[in-house]
Amino acid sequence: MGGKSTSYVVVGLGVIVSLLGWFMRGELGAGILGFGLAHIVLGLLDTARPTVND
Numbered sequence: 320m321g322g323k324s325t326s327y328v329v330v331g332l333g334v335i336v337s338l339l340g341w342f343m344r345g346e347l348g349a350g351i352l353g354f355g356l357a358h359i360v361l362g363l364l365d366t367a368r369p370t371v372n373d
Contacts, residue, residue, distance in 0.1 A: 326366040327366070336354060337352055340354070
């Protein structure tokens with residue numbers, strides 16, 4: 320599994336967790352939504368990071 324595909328898996332899991340938090344109500348749902356959104360942002364930022372080839 321390459322670096323980019325790992326980042327896309329993180330983004331995909333972030334989408335799933337965000338949807339779970341979206342359909343939950345209350346403070347717990349808001350926390351889960353924020354956790355998922357953070358994974359989406361960090362996964363997308365990781366795709367823009369240059370890779371080093373030895």
